[in-house]
Amino acid sequence: MGFLMDGLDAEDYDRTYSDRALLRRIVSYFRPKLGAMSLVAVMIVLSSTSQAAMPLVASWGVDAIEGGTIATVGWQLTAALLAAGALGWVFNYVRQAYSARVTGDVVLQLREDAFDAVLERDLSFYDETPSGRIVSRVTSDTDDFATVSTLTMDLISQVLMVGFVTVLLFLRSIQLALLTLLVVPVVIGLALLFRRLARTSTRRAQRSLSRVNANLQETMGGIAIAKNFRQEQQVYDEFRPINRQSYQVTLRQGFVFSAIFPVLFMVAGLGTVALVQLGGTAVLSDGLSAGDWYLFLQVVALFWFPLTSIAAFWSQFQQGLSASERVFALIDAPPRVVQTAAEPPGKLAGRIEFQDVTFGYNPANPVLQGFNLTIEAGETVALVGHTGAGKSTLSKLITRFYEFQEGRLLIDDRDIRTLELAGYRKQIGAVPQVPFLFSGTVADNIRYPRPEAGDDEVLAAAAAVGGGDWLDALPHGLDTDVGEHGRALSMGQRQLVALARLLIQDPAIVVLDEATASVDPLTEAQIQEGLDLVLAGRTSIVIAHRLSTIEHVDRIIVLDHGQIVEEGDHTTLLARGGRYCQVYNTYFRHQSPNYRAGTGFVPTTTDPIPTR
Numbered sequence: 238m239g240f241l242m243d244g245l246d247a248e249d250y251d252r253t254y255s256d257r258a259l260l261r262r263i264v265s266y267f268r269p270k271l272g273a274m275s276l277v278a279v280m281i282v283l284s285s286t287s288q289a290a291m292p293l294v295a296s297w298g299v300d301a302i303e304g305g306t307i308a309t310v311g312w313q314l315t316a317a318l319l320a321a322g323a324l325g326w327v328f329n330y331v332r333q334a335y336s337a338r339v340t341g342d343v344v345l346q347l348r349e350d351a352f353d354a355v356l357e358r359d360l361s362f363y364d365e366t367p368s369g370r371i372v373s374r375v376t377s378d379t380d381d382f383a384t385v386s387t388l389t390m391d392l393i394s395q396v397l398m399v400g401f402v403t404v405l406l407f408l409r410s411i412q413l414a415l416l417t418l419l420v421v422p423v424v425i426g427l428a429l430l431f432r433r434l435a436r437t438s439t440r441r442a443q444r445s446l447s448r449v450n451a452n453l454q455e456t457m458g459g460i461a462i463a464k465n466f467r468q469e470q471q472v473y474d475e476f477r478p479i480n481r482q483s484y485q486v487t488l489r490q491g492f493v494f495s496a497i498f499p500v501l502f503m504v505a506g507l508g509t510v511a512l513v514q515l516g517g518t519a520v521l522s523d524g525l526s527a528g529d530w531y532l533f534l535q536v537v538a539l540f541w542f543p544l545t546s547i548a549a550f551w552s553q554f555q556q557g558l559s560a561s562e563r564v565f566a567l568i569d570a571p572p573r574v575v576q577t578a579a580e581p582p583g584k585l586a587g588r589i590e591f592q593d594v595t596f597g598y599n600p601a602n603p604v605l606q607g608f609n610l611t612i613e614a615g616e617t618v619a620l621v622g623h624t625g626a627g628k629s630t631l632s633k634l635i636t637r638f639y640e641f642q643e644g645r646l647l648i649d650d651r652d653i654r655t656l657e658l659a660g661y662r663k664q665i666g667a668v669p670q671v672p673f674l675f676s677g678t679v680a681d682n683i684r685y686p687r688p689e690a691g692d693d694e695v696l697a698a699a700a701a702v703g704g705g706d707w708l709d710a711l712p713h714g715l716d717t718d719v720g721e722h723g724r725a726l727s728m729g730q731r732q733l734v735a736l737a738r739l740l741i742q743d744p745a746i747v748v749l750d751e752a753t754a755s756v757d758p759l760t761e762a763q764i765q766e767g768l769d770l771v772l773a774g775r776t777s778i779v780i781a782h783r784l785s786t787i788e789h790v791d792r793i794i795v796l797d798h799g800q801i802v803e804e805g806d807h808t809t810l811l812a813r814g815g816r817y818c819q820v821y822n823t824y825f826r827h828q829s830p831n832y833r834a835g836t837g838f839v840p841t842t843t844d845p846i847p848t849r
């Protein structure tokens with residue numbers, strides 16, 4: 238059991254809704270469809286009535302045969318049977334068509350809401366939740382919810398059928414009707430028993446499927462790395478137990494579900510035998526007509542079908558309910574980044590001030606503690622430090638992707654928490670190390686932050702970056718298709734596109750994680766030119782990886798374990814021989830054009846390394 242349930246725990250944001258809250262929420266999705274729902278309800282009543290009428294008409298026929306009047310009423314009864322059948326078909330068709338429309342519309346809305354919620358989530362949400370799991374909530378869980386809707390309509394129709402049939406039976410023979418009803422509590426009891434079992438096994442099956450999705454998603458994302466390191470076997474070995482777990486859990490769910498019908502039919506069969514034996518003998522002695530007897534047999538059969546269906550539906554109903562619970566949990570996941578006000582930011586100058594900021598991805602493990610830093614408007618600052626020092630963390634707080642626990646972060650002397658977030662983020666240009674390009678053309682990607690930008694603006698931005706020569710190397714210039722994630726472009730070209738995109742955005746603050754990938758000298762020069770252009774006149778925070786950048790910025794900030802350990806410009810810091818020199822020796826020295834292997838160490842006061 239241990240292995241079988243590994244990794245099938247709920248997500249952090251999962252929650253359990255009471256049945257009543259869940260139903261109320263579901264009903265709210267159906268409320269706008271009241272018109273179509275009413276039509277469906279009328280059709281359900283009509284089709285159930287026509288279905289229930291068939292055995293009644295047939296029983297009249299049997300009575301007519303017994304009474305010898307069949308020759309005169311036969312054709313009328315045949316016509317009545319035909320009419321009931323035909324009308325039943327029409328009513329049923331209209332009902333199915335409209336309920337398909339209602340269900341489709343509701344799922345459409347639910348999926349849109351779920352997707353909208355996914356877009357709203359903070360970045361921390363994506364760190365904690367594998368994307369495959371999110372995908373399965375938006376796709377298969379909403380589908381399962383659709384089954385609830387279809388089943389509910391069927392369920393109502395079945396319940397009505399049972400109702401009509403019971404009334405008919407009571408009208409013909411109270412004794413028989415009461416006998417038939419005796420088995421109802423048994424069936425309902427069994428259905429309730431299955432209810433709990435089905436809900437648990439279904440929830441597990443859904444979670445195991447989303448684990449498979451998450452694994453697939455991650456594998457596809459890192460397939461190039463896996464192939465590069467020849468790790469296909471390891472990837473397969475990781476996938477296999479997850480897939481097998483899903484198989485086992487789904488199989489178990491199948492066993493639970495497939496046990497329902499046979500057990501119910503067995504109970505129903507035994508019930509019918511008892512009814513025919515007991516009821517039949519008792520009623521015969523009272524002089525029951527052949528028609529009544531026929532109706533009784535028909536009704537017993539009709540009666541069982543809806544009841545067993547209701548019992549079986551119950552478990553599927555639970556499946557849909559737990560799916561809807563998961564979708565609603567995704568929609569309702571509380572935001573971590575909380576704005577206390579939504580003041581329009583206006584045109585930002587770009588002054589940034591961290592005041593005693595404490596932040597940890599996990600609050601128990603702070604990455605920054607009582608952190609202070611002021612960056613003046615228009616200043617270009619380079620953040621350097623060993624890996625894990627906290628450089629990216631600073632940029633994530635400025636972009637307001639994460640919520641800090643203590644202190645204040647001021648933008649133009651205003652608390653970042655009071656700014657209207659969308660308006661604020663529009664003025665922040667963030668460039669990751671590997672720029673992400675969406676499928677489409679180079680022009681589409683440059684235009685991304687401002688879709689209304691005209692072709693001439695896009696061309697001007699592209700031409701301004703690196704003199705625009707890079708466009709000549711693209712097979713169709715700005716109309717070149719970038720491929721999935723920009724794979725059809727070289728790393729350097731992707732960076733140039735990202736810089737042109739920044740020009741179109743025209744942000745007040747630029748947060749740039751410089752690429753570590755080396756590019757050819759020509760592209761390097763084009764990127765440098767582009768950077769000078771893009772950073773000019775804006776507040777810029779560069780997580781620096783290139784010597785040319787740190788040589789030219791206004792101020793270098795050396796971070797270590799979330800603390801500023803040194804700051805100043807390149808020349809002053811080098812002369813000081815402190816922590817910056819260590820970082821310089823490790824990451825930047827060999828980028829110098831005069832570098833020869835083994836040369837260029839800058840001696841530090843703490844750990845002197847002789848220059849050779």
Ligand SMILES: Nc1ncnc2c1ncn2[C@@H]1O[C@H](COP(=O)(O)OP(=O)(O)OP(=O)(O)O)[C@@H](O)[C@H]1O
Nearest residue numbers: 364598599604622623624625626627628629630631
């Ligand atoms: N999403 C995350 N969840 C949990 N911890 C994180 C997360 N991102 C970073 N950390 C941790 O926070 C610390 C600072 O990381 P950060 O990414 O800011 O370092 P960095 O200086 O940018 O490093 P690098 O140069 O390698 O990118 C590290 O200890 C890291 O493990």
